[in-house]
Amino acid sequence: MKKSYDRKIFTIKMLGMDLKFLLSAWSKIIGINRNKKINKAFTEKIMTIVTAVNGCTYCTWFHAKQAVSSGISKEEVRRMLQLQFHADATDFEIPALLYAQHYAETDRNPDKEMTFKLFEYYGDKTANHIIIIIRIIFFGNLTGNTFDAFISRLNGIPAKNSNKIFEFIFFIVTAPLLLPLIPFTKKYRNPNF
Helix, strand or coil, X not given: CCCCECCCCCCHHHHHXXXXXXXXXXXXXXXXXXXXXXXXXXXXXXXHHXXXXXXCHHHHHHHHHXXXXXXXXXXXXXXHHCCCCCCCCCXXXXXXXXXXXXXXXXCCCCCHHHHHHHXXXXXXXXXXXXXXXXXXXXXXXXXXXXXXHHHHHHCCCCEXXXXXXXXXXXXXXXXXXXXXXXXXXXXXXXXXX
């Protein structure tokens, strides 16, 4: 049995930094839809890979559905959630998907060489859009995970180095959005949760 909730969650400082970034990048976020090199399926692949690493059940449920609606097969989504995406991704997509996985696995501290290669391969505009997509889903993942951390705490499994008061306030603020989704995410939840 787990002794602590082990998914990445927000701290007060991290939440503030992410909100500031997303608000400052708003015009670039809108520009992603106009980037001809990034279609809906490619975006969903990036989001699914980051979600697979971070383990957010809400994002897994939502982006699995979105990926299928964008033309990705259920089997391909299953493989992406297992981080086995190489056979299904195009040569153009693989560098971005590897970077997305690396970004999430290093908890937002990607190797500078990998970031350089991302920009070298895709160019400034598309590389920046890929990073923004990664940051958006990372924000979503940590939102779901922080919400679940409070539920886990109520079940006697607190997150390490977490602030109870922050978790409670975060739970109250996000409950109207996430609480109704719990029944839909059941099959994506860890059985030990």
